[in-house]
Amino acid sequence: MQIIRAKNLGFCFGVKRSLAFTQNDYPKPIYTFGALIHNSRIVNALKKEGIVAVNDLSEVDKGTVIIRSHGAPVEVLELAEKKGLNVVDATCPFVSKIRSIVAEKHAAGYDIAIFGKADHPEVVGINSICGYTATVFDEAFPEKLYDSEKLCVVAQTTSSAEKFENIIDKIEKDRLKTVEIFDTICYTTKERQREAEALSEQCDVMLVIGGSDSSNTAKLKCICEKNCRTYSVSGADELKSIKFNVGEKIGIVAGASTPIESITEVIGYMENNYTEAKNEEFLQAVDAVETNGKTLREGKRMKVKVTYADEKGITVDFGMKIDGRIAADEATLDDTYNPADYPQGMELDVILLSSKAEDGVYPFSKKKVDKIKEGDKIVDTIRNGEEFALVVERETKGGLLGKLGTYTVFVPASQIKERYIHDLKPFVGKTLRLSRLEIDDTKRRIVASQKVILEAERKEKEQIFWTNVVPGVVVSGKVKGISKFGAFVSVDGVDCLVHISDISWTKFKSIEDILHIGKKYDFVVLKADREKGKVSLGYKQLQKHPFDVAIENHPVGSVFTGKITSLMPFGAFVEVEPGVEGLVHVSEASNTYVKNINDIFKVGDEVQVKVLAVDSEEKKITLSAKACLPEAPEDPAKAEKKDKPRAPRKKEPRKEEGSEWSEDDGNNPFADLLKDIDIKKD
Ligand code: SF4
Structure with missing residues (x-):
């Protein structure tokens, strides 16, 4: 004799799910609304555990009521709520779906027709959704339904699929104004019926x-x-x-x-x-x-079959009494989970997240397997030294560890940075950029280095730096330190120096008044010596010269009041702008003859002057105080002299008098101005 078994044996998804609810710790006493499943053995076993089946709730005043996979009539649910019972809804999702369809269509004015047994608890529950107005049939399509303006047809989940198809085929659709037919027979019913037929x-x-x-x-x-x-x-x-x-x-x-x-x-x-x-x-x-549960170990990779997928996740069958569940956020790597992508029967590669069932199901992750697969794909792309990213999972003796697919990646402490790293802890959880040093496919081990990437990048940066950093080029740099002879500036990671003499055109007390540590500024490259690795930068060269500011603010012909900064036999120096002086020659000091400049001016006096001339090349400004004074009355002695014939004048060599100015000691030293001048002492 030959015995042939069907492939689909044992509890369906909905039954497994409802049984799983009985394992939870709910407020006692615990009831099921009707027999949890149509099997006296199970019902008796549950009774022994104190879970009693009741057919109405009138005598139940406290505790928990589990709604079986068939669902329950609306009024039962309302009564349970009114009584303050803890209601656990174990309605099979396939049944819940029919209830939603009926609720929506009934609200939209459709008449409801249910193909199934009128007294089956599932059908009773569905009918309650539309206030028991549905027409229930399990033979030919009822004639009265042709009078319906709008008709919605659903089927009991466990109906005969063949019979339903035949009836639907025979419906005279032309006689119906609006009809929507939903084949709601569940997949496991169809599978089992197909197998039974074959x-x-x-x-x-x-x-x-x-x-x-x-x-x-x-x-x-x-x-x-x-x-x-x-x-x-x-x-x-x-x-x-x-x-x-x-x-x-x-x-x-x-x-x-x-x-x-x-x-x-x-x-x-x-x-x-x-x-x-x-x-x-x-x-x-x-x-x-x-051995359900006992052989399961966390992290076990296995193949499972999709039984049902909704917005919250995917329910899967993995050959155990209890189903598995892949939460929506454990389904895909890129959070693009869509239940429609997971049809019933689809095979998935998953990892068990816990060996203990949670809420009656074993938690699985597909995302983790996808990540492993992706990791293995990456391993194939890094064999030639291509960079890859790795999240460090933990530290180990002498280095860091992480996983890339099924490979373990080890990064020695000497290969994390360009210098040896002693404290590895801060790197745990961080992402490293790595290049493989060694791949051992047999041991599924990779030794990798971040240092080689950092070194190569630094060298490349240096190459670019020395190619681009030439005298005259303006670069951006961060001030890293200040010393008495200048400021240290980092440009693209290379240390450069700004000498104190190249910081400002004018005198200053401290470098920190101009350049601040940690801030970025533009500098001009003055010198770049690649061999010695030295770069001199200038800051003042990019600032406006005070002389230019002075002539901008005080053009030729303009009048201003300035302070006398120094007196010379040939005239007085007046401050035009900080660090810039102009000269009032003795002949321009007054509208009367001035024998000694000290007779009319002293250092610190404020004097109104007019700009007579500007020599941008020599950076000289010629001023006149006389030009700001009214014209003096003619001296009578001079007038008399004018009428007398002039004795011929003994020609003496003309003394060259200074008319220069000094911007400051550093740029145009006063000593330089005087060195060519012959000054007679009184
Ligand atoms: S609808 Fe299908 S899966 Fe759900 S309990 Fe019924 S037979 Fe089982």
Whole structure:
């Protein structure tokens, strides 16, 4: 005798999910609204744990009520809330989806039609959403629905998919004004029905394992008995009365609410009694389920199948009693999660985040596996020394460690910076820019260096620096330090010097009054010696010369009042602008004859002067005080002299008198001005 089992055996996603809720620690007493699943064994087992099934809440006044996968009528939920009960909604998401469709369409004025059994708790719950106005049918499309202005058709999740398709095909759509049909039969129901159809076509006998009140088990029986002899059994005991013939092919299917224990029992009985060898593969699979949770270890990588995806994440089946869940933020690397990208049955590569179920599901991450895969791809691109980024996970003896895909990356302490790093702690959690030194594919180990990248970058910068930094070029630099002979400035990481004489055109007390440590300024390159690695910069050269400021503010012909800064036999020096002086020659000091300049001026006097001339090349400003005075009356003695014939004058060599000015000692020293002047002492 040959025994063939369907691939889909054991609890469906919705049942596993609702059972998982019973594992949580809720306020007691705990009730389920109706039998949690259509299986007396499970219901009794739950009862032993103190979780009791009730069919109405009138006698329940405290504690928790778990709403089973079928959902519950609206008025039941309202009553539970009114009573202040802790309501745990374990409604299967596929059922919740139908309830949302009905709520939306009913609100939009649609008539509702439900394909299913009118007294099935799921259908009752859905019907309650539209105030029990729905037309429920499980045979031909009701004639009265053709009168509907707007019609919405949904199906009970465990209906016969084939029957629903046939009925929908036969609807005379032309007779309906507006109709929207939603195929809401759940995927596991369809899968199991497809398998039952295929198996029953090739078998002589079909065993359908499941509770007698289970709707989906009943549907499987209907499908199978069209093709061969079919028996519905809930355990091994019931097999004893069935007569099997030698050489018959026996097919086994099970309802979505049939526990694995019942399935194991039936298959075990059949194999012990009707076949020679047990199916090792199946028993191993059963073992795996039996050791549920115990063999799981955090970080385990495994393949899972999508059962359901919504905005919050993806529910996955990984062959255990309890499902797994990938939270939306653990689904993709780039936070572009979209439930539509994860159809039922899609296989995913994931990592177990915890060996303990949370809220009745095991948490998985797909993102982490994607990251590992991405890391492995990166390893292939860095074999020639290309730079890659690594987040340091921890320090170890002599270096830092991180992961790149399935590879462990080690960065020796000597390879983190250009100098040896003793304190590694600050680097944990930071991202390093690395280049591989060694890749060992067998040990999946990479030794990498950041130092080589930093060194190469520094050299490249230096190359660019020395190419571009030539005399006359203006550069931007940060003041790093100040000494008595100048300021140290960093330009593109290279230290340069601004000598004190190149800081300002005018006298100053302290360099800090002009240049501040930590601030950036523009400088002109005065000298650049690559061999000696020395660069001289100038700051004052980029500032306006005080002489230019002076002639801008005091053009020729203008009058201003200035202070006398010094007196010379040939005239008086007057401050035009700080650091710039002009000369009032003795002949321009007064409108009367001046024998000695000291007779009319003293240092510190303020005097009104007129700018007579400017020599930009020699940086000289000629001033006149006389030009600002009224013309003097003619001297009578002079007038008399004028009438007398003039005796010929003995020609004496003309003394050259200074008419220069000095901007300051440093730029045009007064000593220089005087060195060519012959001054007679009284
Ligand atoms: S049979 Fe489908 S709808 Fe029903 S509980 Fe299972 S998964 Fe949910």
